[in-house]
Every structure is written in C-alpha cells, then in structure tokens.
Amino acid sequence: QSVLTQPPSVSGAPGQRVTISCTGSSSNIGAGYDVHWYQQLPGTAPKLLIYGNSNRPSGVPDRFSGSKSGTSASLAITGLQAEDEADYYCQSYDSSLSGSLFGGGTKLTV
C-alpha cells in the first residue's frame, strides 16, 4: 500500500528542537525517490520548505533541515518560534501510483 506515515502532532517550547518523521516503503522513499517537505500555515496554501531530501529554497531559514535514510525521512526544526506553528507535510514519488504521494500531515504546536 502506498502510504507515507507522519505523526499527527508534535509540540515544543520556543527555542527547542523538534523532529517530524515520514515513514514510507520500498515503492517510494525506500526506492530512492526524493522527499520534499511543505509548511502550511492556517488558511494558506502549502509552501515548499525542503526539496530533494535536504535542500532549502531561497528564503527558508536554516533552522529547517531535512534528512533521509532507508525508507524514512525527517524534518528538523531548531530554535522553535511561535511563527513555526503550522501543519507540515512530506511528499515523495510512488512507483505503484506512478505519481506523487503526500504524508498525512503533522500539526506542530509551539
């Protein structure tokens, strides 16, 4: 089954570090396909946060970082700020779908 699994919620105090996991399978992350991360603030469209597993688009603070290993990927946020409170989604390609697949999303509470 083509699924990317994320924890429904994570929380942290201002200044702390949190990580959000994204677990896939051999048809997506485990097959070597890139993982991308998006931040969705309330009432807005998702914004690309990390692309190609660990790359930040211009303008994204270096407090955000991504990594990938095996069938999983992680998004780390250091120096938490109130403005980081949002939903975060991972995304990858799935060979069974022949298309894109999103994780279920993680709500970050600061």
Add this chain to the structure above:
Amino acid sequence: QVQLQQWGAGLLKPSETLSRTCAVYGGSFSGYYWSWIRQPPGKGLEWIGEINHSGSTNYNPSLKSRVTISVDTSKKQFSLKLSSVTAADTAVYYCAGGPYGIGRSFDLWGRGTLVTVST
C-alpha cells in the same frame, strides 16, 4: 515572480462535473509540470494529477476514471475536470507547478479554492 490563479464553480450538486482552470502568470510555462492537488476540510493533501505543456498526463489511480486534465499552452492555462462528483469531493483545490523529473517537488502554488458538493 510566477503566480497561479484559478477559477471555476464553487458549489456543485452530486453527479455534476467539477471544472477548474488555472492560469500561470509571470514565468515559464513549458518548464514545469502542472498539477492539481486537493485538501478536504480538516484533512491532508491529495495529488489528483498532472500535465506538461505537451499534454502528457499522469493521474492518481484512485481518481483516474473520473479525471481529465488538459492544457492550453497558448494561454498558459491548464484545466481540471472531475466527473460524477459526490460529497467526498468537497475540498480546497490547489493548482501547483513543479520541475521536470521523476519525484518532482511542488515549487509553485496557487491560492486554493473551496469547492463544495451539496444538494
């Protein structure tokens, strides 16, 4: 700076066809794959399908029987049609764009629009 703007009916009855069009302003059209993504209220993101400037498409298998995505390169627009809608198709619909290549990210997003299916 590239901007995406979509339009279409916001309220549909069950069994009708959802139609939306997205226009791309201020940037390259042929350099991207263009997608439709939706988000039911309070839920996560679902990729619907994509098209490039040549008209090559890919669809989510779960929606493939009801979805058609088309392109008008001369107008820098792409469109979504979803037939036989039900309440389960109620969602915020986004148009988005990503670079060529397997496993592309979605770099560009339009403002989403809520489409409601209700009697």
